[in-house]
Amino acid sequence: MADLELPRRGLMFILSSPSGAGKTTIARRLLTAEGDALAMSVSVTTRPIRPGEVDGRDYHFTDQPRFRQMVAEDAFLEWAEVFGNLYATPRAAVMQELAQGRDSLFDVDWQGAQQLSQSSGTDVVSVFLLPPSIGELEHRLRTRGTDSEHVIRGRMDRARAEMSHWGEYDYVVVNDDVDACFAKVRTILAAERLKRARQTGLIAFTRGLVG
Ligand code: 5GP
Numbered sequence: 001m002a003d004l005e006l007p008r009r010g011l012m013f014i015l016s017s018p019s020g021a022g023k024t025t026i027a028r029r030l031l032t033a034e035g036d037a038l039a040m041s042v043s044v045t046t047r048p049i050r051p052g053e054v055d056g057r058d059y060h061f062t063d064q065p066r067f068r069q070m071v072a073e074d075a076f077l078e079w080a081e082v083f084g085n086l087y088a089t090p091r092a093a094v095m096q097e098l099a100q101g102r103d104s105l106f107d108v109d110w111q112g113a114q115q116l117s118q119s120s121g122t123d124v125v126s127v128f129l130l131p132p133s134i135g136e137l138e139h140r141l142r143t144r145g146t147d148s149e150h151v152i153r154g155r156m157d158r159a160r161a162e163m164s165h166w167g168e169y170d171y172v173v174v175n176d177d178v179d180a181c182f183a184k185v186r187t188i189l190a191a192e193r194l195k196r197a198r199q200t201g202l203i204a205f206t207r208g209l210v211g
Contacts, residue, residue, distance in 0.1 A: 007201035010098040011192055012120055014106045014113050017129035018159030020140040022175040026129065027107055029182050041094055041104045044070065047085035078115030098123060110165035125192045127185060128169035132176040
């Protein structure tokens with residue numbers, strides 16, 4: 001039998017974690033697995049583009065004056081300063097996705113998660129990923145590149161600061177095993193999609209059932 005899906009409103013799926021806890025891997029796998037049903041929200045940032053990044057795919061890269069102008073125009077759902085650079089979630093693209101019943105995925109820090117929860121309420125589902133241990137997090141940050149001890153210390157400090165916000169999220173998942181973590185995150189998404197309040201097609205459907 002075909003899977004009957006009623007019309008529904010999209011949701012805003014936030015993934016946050018300290019860097020090194022596997023957020024990027026989980027986000028990429030979600031996007032691949034979900035296809036058209038889930039789109040990454042591409043943020044605007046003032047930070048310089050890194051090798052391998054593509055403007056418009058990884059971020060919309062811009063400068064401070066333009067960013068400030070967009071803040072004044074209320075073009076952002078949220079914005080924050082992270083490590084000395086400005087980051088923001090553009091409003092229009094997300095609103096369009098939601099109305100069309102598609103979900104948006106957000107890779108934002110705790111400040112972004114907090115602001116999106118405030119501004120977008122029940123549309124938001126937030127998930128925080130934790131590393132299995134502080135030793136494992138440090139190991140992952142160390143094996144990532146050729147960074148100096150000073151840089152690694154800085155990353156560890158930021159990771160601790162980010163992790164202290166776990167209590168502000170709807171769900172917390174420990175990323176011990178990437179397959180298990182991915183399965184849990186996908187289960188959260190599947191269950192949240194079934195929430196009655198999101199299923200805008202229920203009234204028409206049940207009318208047809210009960211007459
Ligand atoms: P990166 O510069 O390494 O890509 O990202 C640095 C940090 O900025 C990450 O913690 C990421 O989650 C956060 N970030 C990326 N985009 C946004 C955004 O639109 N809003 C907020 N608040 N944080 C963001």
